[in-house]
Every structure is written in structure tokens, then in C-alpha cells.
Amino acid sequence: MSVLFFKPIPRPAIWGHTLVKEYFGYDDFPLGIGQSWSFSAQEGASTVCLSDPYQGQTLLDLWKNHQELFGHPHEDFPVIISLVGPEDDLSIQVHPNAEHAKKLGFPTGKNEGWYFIEAESGANIVYGHHAANETELRQCIQENRWDDLIQHLDVHSGDFVYLPAGLLHALRKGSIVYEIQQATDITYRFYDYHRKDEYGHERELHMEEAIDCLSYNPEDMKNQIHPVETYYQNCIQTVFIANDSFTVTKLEVTGEVEYIHTNYQLATVVKGQGKVNNQDIKVGDNFLIPTHTHIQLNGQMTIMMTTK
Template sequence: MSVLFFKPIPRPAIWGHTLVKDYFGFDDFPEGIGQAWAFSAQKDASTICISDPYKGQTLLDLWNNHQELFHHQDEEFPVIISLVAPEDDLSIQVHPATPIAHQLGYKMGKNEAWYFIESKPGSQIVYGHHAKNEDDLYNNYINKNRWEELIKHLDVHTGDFVYLPAGILHAMKKGSIVYEIQQATDVTFRFYDYHRKDAQGHERPLHLKQAVASLSYDPKKMINDIRPVETLLENGKQTVFISNDSFTVTRLEITGINHLQYDNYELATVVKGKGKVNGQKLSIGDSFLIPYQEEFVVEGNLTIMMTTR
């Protein structure tokens, strides 16, 4: 076996235009794309392998029929990996934890994380809120239309990693380019959308009841307590940003030739620079699967983000 490359899936969004296409070199993308799914095994949107011997098969096909690549039998594919480049602010939203998701008819909740590939000086995201409980939320904020006073902000910079546990109120802002990891349940409840209208003049629907039911009031969840673990490579550096039950996210900063092997499969995406993996050319936007315990050689001057569970 060797590494397997995958073709990204364009995802239209009201806050998208051409930044994803232009930054990552996805020349076949149309306008109006807010993000690209680099890896997805959703039944209605699974990324397609473009490498032999599995060329033309979807990631879901490989997960179901070729577990020798993954060694995670009897599990569902765990994540969706996106490359996000908003040209307008995203809606303020929340994802449910698994117990709440079950009550609302979904199979699981959703934890999420963002790595900021690029972020302009002074950039912020919505990260948490000031309400003490549901009564406080309605009586002092929602009913009085005090949205700006409700939300908390977090400063973000190029190279930052932000963990978004289920239940946290959050929103990405325009101007950043982000590598996004989310658990593979496409459930998002829109809390507030700035009264924004689509091309037909309609506001997008909110999911306020479900969002409030999913919201956490725990102040500890509103602190981005990330403790990276760094390891020197032959020629470069490895940084593990987070490793929990949902996902493990690693950054490889490559400055030469490195011989590597991992105990798990890895979903890898080039987010900066160029180089080679096993002799195949790599450039920004390329995404490839490193199979279970596969030895590989990566070289060049580039940054690779990797996710597994």
C-alpha cells in the first residue's frame, strides 16, 4: 500500500465566494463556495479516491470494504475535514452533545476544532456567551435583542488551534482561512444570523429552540485550554494539538526529508508550501490518506495537518 489521494467536495455557502478556490488552487470549483470537504464519508457526500488501485471509489466505500487501510472495524467513519474560507461572518451556532442529540433525534453530538492557517491581525471569533442560565438568556438577552452583549469573543492568530466542544456558542468570522475538524454528524443549530438574506431576499431559518436546548452554561467550556505536545522530527517538527475520544489532530512542519510511520491511519492535508510524499508531488490543498501503520517519506518545505481517531 501507499498513500491515497482524494478529490475535495465543494460546499456552497451564503458566506462563500472564491477564496477557497483561489487559496487552495481548486480551479474547477464554481463561485459561491465557502468550504471544501477534504475528507467525508457521508452517505450523500463522500470524497472520491483518485489513486490506484482504488481510483473512483469513495472514502465510504473504502471504510466499509477495505478496513485493512484503517483497522477500525465495526465503527462509523468518525470525522469530516473541511477547508473553510469565509468572505462574510458565519451564523452564530451551537452543536449538541450526544445526550441532547439523542433527545432531538440525531445519532450523536458534535465536537469541532479549528486550526487557523491564515488569520488577519485583529481577527476574532465568537466563542461562548455571558448568560448564566436559560432564564437569564431569554429575559436579559434574547427578549431584549441584546445579541452583541450576549456573545463572547476570542482573539485568533495564524497558527492558533481552537477546540469547540459540543454546547459552546461559536461563529467563525470573515477573513480567516481555516482547517476544520468535526465529528461526522452534520448537525448544526443556527442561533442568530444577523438578519441576513439570501439571493431570493429570505432570511435563513433559525433553530432557536434546539440551539437553546443544546447550549452549555459551563464557563470552563468557554476557555480554549489547548496544551500542544511538540516533538522534533529528522527535519521539522510535529505538534499534537489535541487527542481525545473524538479526534487527534497533528501538525507536521516539514523542512527536509522525513521518514515517518504512525500506529493509526491519518487523514492528511497540505495547508502551506510544497514538497513530495513517497516521491509524489504535494502542494497546498492536496489531501491524502496514510493507511494504518504505513511507512512513508515526506520532504520539502510545507505544513501538513493530520487527523485520526
């Protein structure tokens, strides 16, 4: 089997404009796009295959009907992979844990991860809070003491940040990010800076749902990532995280490389250009490496890959 390319899905956002379109070369995207879905098997929003013999079929179709590509029968497709380019700060939010998600009929909660393709000097994100318990949290909210409540984390180009379900968080402008999230597509908006849309309305908050999911464990608010690097000829492989939710790997290719992996991989080129199996690839290209498929890479590029 060879690799299969997929067409990204543009996702409009109040904090988006042209950054995703321009950085990743998505010339057909309209204005106002904050992120693109590189891989999704969501009902009604599944990425479409561009390669024969599956051209025109969605990733959800392939997952249901062609498990020979994946090797994970009787499972749900596990993730959504995005490229995110905010030109304003995102809302401060929280994702449901497994207990909360199961009450809503979802099999898993929503853990997430961000790889910072680019980060401006001095960039940071919202990462946790300072409240010891719900009483203290509600007091800060009532008194409008957001600066006292919100915790930040400095980020740099090349950083990987893990965001477990229950963590209060927000991406801010000044970064371009490769995002991995479990496929439970639920986000609770906690605070949105009183921003208004084009009609003068503030966006809906989900305060009580967010508080119901929120973690107060200080250990959840530390980015405890221990990357594992392996050096090959013309390639550095970095595994940032490997847990029950997803495994995220970076390949930094500097020449000709043979890549071998027994599991499928969802691959996105985030820097540079080159070839995969003699097909040209560049920044913004997304391709599935089917299970037990050996590929040849050649070029100067960085490829992010996710599997489970």
C-alpha cells in the same frame, strides 16, 4: 500500502465567494464556495479516491469494505475534514451534545476544532456567551442585546481552537481554517445578523433546538489547549488535541522526513509544497495514510492530520 489521494467536495455558502478556490488552487470549483470537504464519508456526499487500485471508490466504500486501510472495524467513520474560507461572518451556532444527538438517532454529538492557517491582524471568533442561565439568555434575546450576550476570542495564524458540543460559536471573515468535526452533521443556527438571501429571505434559525443544546458552563468557554511538540530532523510534530472524538496533529516539514505512525491519518497540505513517497504534493492536496504505513516526506510544507 501507499498513500491514497482524495478529491475535495465544494460546499456553497452564503458567506463564500472565491477564497477557497483561489487559496487552495481548486480551479474547477465554481464561485460561491465557502468550504470544501477534504474527507467525508457522509451518505450521498462522500469524497472520491483518485488513486489506484481504489480509483473512483468513495471514502465510505473504503471504510465499509477495506478496513485493512484503517484498522477500525465495527465503527462509524468518525469525522468530516474541511477547508474553510469565509468572506463574511458565519451564523452564530451550536452543535448537539451526545445526549441530544442520540435522541435524533446519531451515535455521537458534534465536537469540532479549528486550526487557523491564516488569520488577519485583529481577527476574532464568537466563542461562548455571558448568560448565567436560560432565563438570562432569553431576556437578552428578547431585548435584542446581542452585544451583551456574545463572547469573543482573539485568534492568530497558527492557533488551534477546540469547540466542544454545546458551545455557542461562529467563525468570522478574515481567516482561513482547517476544520475537524465529528461526523454528526447537525448545526443549529442561533443568530444570523438578519442577513437575507438573494430572494430577500432571512435564513432559517433553530433557536429552540440551539437553546436545548447550549452549555452555560464557563469552563466550556475557555480554549484549554496544551499542544505537545516533538522535534525530529527536518520536522516539528505538534499534537494539538487527542481525545475520544479525534486526534489532530501538525507536521512542519523542512526537508527529508520519514513519518511513522501505527494509526491511519487523514492528511491535508495547508502550506507549501513537496513530495510524499516521490509524488508531488501542494497546498490543498488531501491523502489518506493507511494504518501501519511508513511514508517519506520531502519539501517545505505544513501538513495537518486527523485520526481517531
